[in-house]
Amino acid sequence: MATTEINTETALQSYESYERKARLSLRRRNMSDLALFLVGAGVIVWGVLAGADAMRYNWQWYRVPQFFYRIIDGELIWGPLVRGLMVTLQITLWGALLAFALGLSVALLRLSRSFSGRWLSTVYLEAIRNTPLLVQMYLFYFVLSPILGIERFWTGVLCLAVFEASFISEIIRGGILSVPKSQWEAASSLGLKPSVTYLKVVLPQAVPLMLPPLTSSLVNLTKSSAIVSTIAIFDLTNEGRNVIADTFMTFEIWLTVAGIYLVLTVSMSVLAAWMERRSRRLHQR
CATH class of the missing domain: 1.10.3720.10 (MetI-like)
Structure with missing residues (x-):
């Protein structure tokens, strides 16, 4: 009976250890994916800004909202x-x-x-x-x-x-x-x-x-x-x-x-x- 309880406890500990490792692996994979996404997005943003700067482009983001909506006389x-x-x-x-x-x-x-x-x-x-x-x-x-x-x-x-x-x-x-x-x-x-x-x-x-x-x-x-x-x-x-x-x-x-x-x-x-x-x-x- 004691041997059975020990085996059950060992199995539970092994399962919990496996779950912890799986969660840690998933967390690391998600962090890696996020890092790759941020690097890729950063490269794209840098390319756009560098290209615009080479063209001496004048950014006018403040004018964009008016092309979505305007409020005239209420x-x-x-x-x-x-x-x-x-x-x-x-x-x-x-x-x-x-x-x-x-x-x-x-x-x-x-x-x-x-x-x-x-x-x-x-x-x-x-x-x-x-x-x-x-x-x-x-x-x-x-x-x-x-x-x-x-x-x-x-x-x-x-x-x-x-x-x-x-x-x-x-x-x-x-x-x-x-x-x-x-x-x-x-x-x-x-x-x-x-x-x-x-x-x-x-x-x-x-x-x-x-x-x-x-x-x-x-x-x-x-x-x-x-x-x-x-x-x-x-x-x-x-x-x-x-x-x-x-x-x-x-x-x-x-x-x-x-x-x-x-x-x-x-x-x-x-x-x-x-x-x-x-x-x-x-x-x-």
Whole structure:
């Protein structure tokens, strides 16, 4: 009995020692990552300042807030950067909705037994994923837009949705294929229709696995939305360009615009990481 208690105490001490070493190792790794980040950020800041100093650039950061908002006679007036940000968010929202709908359709076509459906979806994926987004934007604007008679805003949204849907479709297809075959067989043995099988059996298991990469696609869509400035849509990038043309505050405005995009994408990346951890815990259960 005493021997058992000694062995148990020894095991607990070993486990506690292992935990302490693991926490210490994690702390050191985090400190190393932080140090590397600070060094990298310092090098970038030094490069920007050195370049501006070589150009004899006159920094005017005090003028930047007025491009976010101004208060005139007690009335709040939003600046061009905020207006551009609102357009960027609208493009991201509508583009994401259309991309998810189109991506789901393409994924189901690739998984279907229809030869024409699989052939069309494959041609679509190969054509979209192997041509530059800028070229697609010009084709949509100069060719498709006059034919369909749609505004440039919706032309940009449609182009971004079609482009991003080519990646989303593969995410959805991979999530559906990750569902064990036994689940399909069980649904078939119960006499469920294919549509019911997808809605009640497959998608509830596949969606948690698809959420993190889908969120990453949303991040890519947000970054890619800057390309709509090439067809004169007044998004954040285009508004920043106009402010620079009026004020010649190149460094301040582009750094501010980059910071806004960074805040948006990092927020989405944090959400994606949280969803990934949550989906893993649910999958393990």
